Amino acid sequence: MTILHLCLIFSALLFSLGLAAALARSSGILVLLGIELMLNAANINFIAFWKFSPNPENGTGAMFAIFSIAVAAAEAAVGLALIIAIYRHQSSIRLQDANTLKG
Amino acid sequence: MSASSESILEAFPLTIRDWLASVVPLDWLQWLILSLIGIVAILTVFGLTFAFTTVTERKLLGRFQNRLGPNRVRIFGIRVFGFFQPFADAVKALTKEDIVPAAADKVLHFLAPCAMVAFSLLGFAVLPFGKHLSLLSNIDAALLYFFAAGAASELAIFMAGWSSNNKFSLISSMRALAQLISYELPLLLVAVPAVLMAGSLSLTGIVVNQGGDLGILNWNVFTPWGFAGFIIFFIAALAECNRCPFDLPEGESEIIAGYLTEYSGFKYALFFMGEYFGMMSLSGLGVTLFLGGWQAPCAALAFIPSYLWFYAKLIVMILCFIWMRATLLRLRMDQLMRLSWKFLVPLALVNLGTVTFWKYTADWEGGMLVARWLIAIALVILPFISLGKVLSSGLGPRKYRYA
Amino acid sequence: MTTFPIITLLIIAVITLGITAVALFLKNIIHCSILLAVSWVGIAAFYLWAGAEFVAFAQVLVYVGAVSMVVLFAVLLTQRKQLDLEKLTGTVGFRELGKLAAAMVATVLVIAIATTPLTGSFDAINEPVITVRDIGIQLRDNHIGALLIVGVLLTVALLGAVVVASAEPKTEE
Amino acid sequence: MLGTGILKGLYITAKNLVGSYYSSERLTTIQYPEQRAQLPENYRNFPFLVYDGEDAIDGLRCTACKMCEKECPPQCIYIIPERDEKGKLQKKPKVFDIDISVCMGCGICAEVCPFESIKMDHHFEVAQRNRFAGLLLHREQLAKSNKYYHSIRPKEATAVDESLAEEKRKAEEKAKAAAAAKEAAAKAAAAKAADAAKAKTDDLEEKKN
Numbered sequence: 054m055t056i057l058h059l060c061l062i063f064s065a066l067l068f069s070l071g072l073a074a075a076l077a078r079s080s081g082i083l084v085l086l087g088i089e090l091m092l093n094a095a096n097i098n099f100i101a102f103w104k105f106s107p108n109p110e111n112g113t114g115a116m117f118a119i120f121s122i123a124v125a126a127a128e129a130a131v132g133l134a135l136i137i138a139i140y141r142h143q144s145s146i147r148l149q150d151a152n153t154l155k156g
Numbered sequence: 157m158s159a160s161s162e163s164i165l166e167a168f169p170l171t172i173r174d175w176l177a178s179v180v181p182l183d184w185l186q187w188l189i190l191s192l193i194g195i196v197a198i199l200t201v202f203g204l205t206f207a208f209t210t211v212t213e214r215k216l217l218g219r220f221q222n223r224l225g226p227n228r229v230r231i232f233g234i235r236v237f238g239f240f241q242p243f244a245d246a247v248k249a250l251t252k253e254d255i256v257p258a259a260a261d262k263v264l265h266f267l268a269p270c271a272m273v274a275f276s277l278l279g280f281a282v283l284p285f286g287k288h289l290s291l292l293s294n295i296d297a298a299l300l301y302f303f304a305a306g307a308a309s310e311l312a313i314f315m316a317g318w319s320s321n322n323k324f325s326l327i328s329s330m331r332a333l334a335q336l337i338s339y340e341l342p343l344l345l346v347a348v349p350a351v352l353m354a355g356s357l358s359l360t361g362i363v364v365n366q367g368g369d370l371g372i373l374n375w376n377v378f379t380p381w382g383f384a385g386f387i388i389f390f391i392a393a394l395a396e397c398n399r400c401p402f403d404l405p406e407g408e409s410e411i412i413a414g415y416l417t418e419y420s421g422f423k424y425a426l427f428f429m430g431e432y433f434g435m436m437s438l439s440g441l442g443v444t445l446f447l448g449g450w451q452a453p454c455a456a457l458a459f460i461p462s463y464l465w466f467y468a469k470l471i472v473m474i475l476c477f478i479w480m481r482a483t484l485l486r487l488r489m490d491q492l493m494r495l496s497w498k499f500l501v502p503l504a505l506v507n508l509g510t511v512t513f514w515k516y517t518a519d520w521e522g523g524m525l526v527a528r529w530l531i532a533i534a535l536v537i538l539p540f541i542s543l544g545k546v547l548s549s550g551l552g553p554r555k556y557r558y559a
Numbered sequence: 560m561t562t563f564p565i566i567t568l569l570i571i572a573v574i575t576l577g578i579t580a581v582a583l584f585l586k587n588i589i590h591c592s593i594l595l596a597v598s599w600v601g602i603a604a605f606y607l608w609a610g611a612e613f614v615a616f617a618q619v620l621v622y623v624g625a626v627s628m629v630v631l632f633a634v635l636l637t638q639r640k641q642l643d644l645e646k647l648t649g650t651v652g653f654r655e656l657g658k659l660a661a662a663m664v665a666t667v668l669v670i671a672i673a674t675t676p677l678t679g680s681f682d683a684i685n686e687p688v689i690t691v692r693d694i695g696i697q698l699r700d701n702h703i704g705a706l707l708i709v710g711v712l713l714t715v716a717l718l719g720a721v722v723v724a725s726a727e728p729k730t731e732e
Numbered sequence: 733m734l735g736t737g738i739l740k741g742l743y744i745t746a747k748n749l750v751g752s753y754y755s756s757e758r759l760t761t762i763q764y765p766e767q768r769a770q771l772p773e774n775y776r777n778f779p780f781l782v783y784d785g786e787d788a789i790d791g792l793r794c795t796a797c798k799m800c801e802k803e804c805p806p807q808c809i810y811i812i813p814e815r816d817e818k819g820k821l822q823k824k825p826k827v828f829d830i831d832i833s834v835c836m837g838c839g840i841c842a843e844v845c846p847f848e849s850i851k852m853d854h855h856f857e858v859a860q861r862n863r864f865a866g867l868l869l870h871r872e873q874l875a876k877s878n879k880y881y882h883s884i885r886p887k888e889a890t891a892v893d894e895s896l897a898e899e900k901r902k903a904e905e906k907a908k909a910a911a912a913a914k915e916a917a918a919k920a921a922a923a924k925a926a927d928a929a930k931a932k933t934d935d936l937e938e939k940k941n
Binding site: 054076124 | 561564565568569572575576579580583586588591594596598599605606608613614617618619621622625626629630632633634636637655656657658660661662664665668669673674677682686689693694697698701702705709712713716717719720721723724729
């Protein structure tokens with residue numbers, strides 16, 4: 054077992070926590086936060102592989118992490134806007150309540 | 157940078173470091189001791205600055221309004237124009253009853269002031285106080301670190317407002333969040349030009365870039381983009397540390413001190429302290445980005461140690477903050493938002509263009525140099541005037557019909 | 560010297576995982592999002608540990624400074640009436656099923672990772688330092704297309720978010 | 733142009749800042765315990781009792797008529813008149829208490845007093861350690877000399893003195909007149925009596941004759 058293994062296990066556990074949150078909680082906000090956590094776990098993998106890659110000089114992993122953080126920010130903004138829109142229609146942020154396609 | 161050519165006062169951080177290296181054998185122990193010394197020094201210097209800023213602010217506000225300000229407190233019969241006031245205030249804050257509302261979220265209510273002070277202190281770590289005086293001078297992305305640390309203090313304000321379980325506190329924390337997010341944008345955007353010119357995110361690099369034979373004229377503030385940037389930075393910094401005229405989150409007269417409503421005694425004092433630390437670190441950033449950091453204004457004055465120059469500039473910034481507070485009225489929420497999104501952000505974006513122009517015309521000579529200045533000044537002034545016209549059209553002086 | 564990074568990593572990992580686990584299963588959404596901000600700082604600490612300080616600060620700036628703020632805003636905007644917090648944790652069967660699935664995924668992932676031979680070794684921890692200058696050059700030279708696309712994406716996403724959130728429904732009142 | 737208003741404001745405050753160090757008339761602050769503002773003559777706070785002469789208790793103008801006690805809106809005045817051994821009223825207060833924690837400083841007592849005895853004071857530093865006993869002022873604390881009254885509101889005091897003197901003079905005249913009338917009456921009576929006696933003796937003499 055190497056340090057890289059530890060990093061990957063860390064990220065895997067974080068991913069599972071995010072997955073559990075996304076599956077088990079029914080508040081839209083928390084589901085979104087769970088998804089953000091999963092994205093973060095992926096970023097951890099990028100950084101870990103970059104750190105232990107044979108040629109870290111070109112910094113691909115770090116670049117990928119930066120882009121992914123930017124995308125995650127956009128995702129959070131849109132997701133929360135959607136949740137607010139859902140709240141307007143259903144006056145609830147439970148995802149079980151958001152089960153109709155009609156507004 | 158040879159230590160021999162510098163005065164003892166200038167080089168004393170290096171001396172301490174070398175002496176420690178000779179006394180303490182272990183690397184990590186050296187690092188620990190040096191960090192501790194740095195932390196203690198920052199806490200002492202800025203703690204005292206905080207204490208005396210509060211009393212200076214009160215005295216100056218009095219003078220700005222033709223009053224005397226506090227001048228009573230004396231210790232052992234000595235009354236130094238009331239400058240012992242902060243000690244009396246400290247004793248008062250310490251001995252007051254600490255009230256926690258029954259409906260409050262106890263843990264968050266306790267954590268919020270601690271977080272506030274802790275986060276506001278984080279910014280000091282990267283500020284270059286002097287030529288050889290900075291806690292984390294080797295950090296590459298120092299500016300980013302500074303803003304990251306500043307972002308966290310919003311969380312503390314939110315915690316305070318929400319945990320108090322008081323509608324005024326909640327309104328205030330919503331206002332604070334909206335305000336801090338809105339004004340962080342222009343703050344970041346006007347920091348970029350300085351980075352662009354220095355070619356480095358490191359604050360030390362930015363300061364070194366403002367040095368040179370011209371002395372004071374090398375400072376960023378004496379370029380068109382730097383001047384505009386400094387003004388925008390100053391306004392955004394006022395808003396970032398909730399100072400008048402942007403003190404809506406506190407708004408004593410409308411939402412009874414907002415997120416501070418349910419705080420008393422020492423926790424209140426901690427908030428106060430955090431706010432002033434935030435103000436000082438933001439002023440320090442302004443000094444670093446635009447006012448040449450620790451650079452002396454001209455070579456003849458360079459015998460005064462660099463950290464004293466930094467400190468003097470910092471004090472001047474803080475005095476300007478106080479001056480603003482004495483002069484301006486509090487904004488309304490919609491005016492606050494409009495000022496940031498419709499005025500400061502576009503101007504900051506235009507400023508980015510100006511600095512790009514400035515950077516690409518760095519080698520213009522002679523008559524072209526004049527043209528460079530004129531174009532840059534026009535690039536700063538024209539958007540300001542036209543945007544101001546557009547935004548303030550129809551907002552003439554108010555007519556008091558029923559007065 | 561080789562154990563020091565490992566201990567640091569373990570401390571960061573345990574604290575982050577612990578805080579995240581507590582955060583995600585708290586009933587109070589506000590507590591939840593504040594604790595999650597702490598766990599994001601933990602992840603940033605991991606990036607610092609790995610030598611990617613730019614990424615770490617960007618992480619703090621974006622997640623603590625922006626995302627958690629937006630989340631808190633969303634919570635405050637959607638909690639006008641005192642919500643029944645119990646309702647937000649889903650039905651019991653659903654909840655348990657979700658946790659079970661996550662645990663299974665975790666098991667599979669950990670087993671897969673543990674059985675894969677990897678080269679990152681204990682002793683030869685190279686210190687890859689990517690300076691901000693390097694990142695800038697990379698962005699300018701190799702990833703300029705991606706940078707532009709991300710910029711457009713962010714703009715569009717923010718505009719979309721504003722439009723979606725501000726679409727005032729016609730109230731028949 | 734945008735921002736000029738702010739600059740103007742900054743100029744004004746800066747002028748204040750510098751000016752307050754040079755011209756003392758800008759500073760309106762009065763450093764209270766050491767310096768005191770001149771109170772206007774008609775300032776009123778709590779009532780006090782005026783006495784004439786040297787002795788505070790004997791010289792009280794108050795006659796314990798209880799007019800003020802009856803008129804006082806918050807009923808903070810409490811009076812017991814003095815009586816001698818036989819229980820006869822002495823036109824002096826034995827007890828005259830004002831509870832200044834209740835008093836609202838309306839000045840009605842001073843208005844209604846027919847003897848110019850109760851007046852409104854300028855003294856406002858009335859804080860006490862004891863909330864109840866300390867703020868209940870007795871006769872001795874309330875009695876203040878006419879000289880003091882003159883010192884705080886000279887105009888009114890002079891007018892009062894004049895009117896009192898006038899009244900006294902009138903009273904004396906009246907008394908004199910009364911005394912003269914009495915004397916005349918006595919004389920008349922004596923004359924009458926003498927006449928009667930004379931008549932009687934005349935009568936007797938007539939009878940004798």
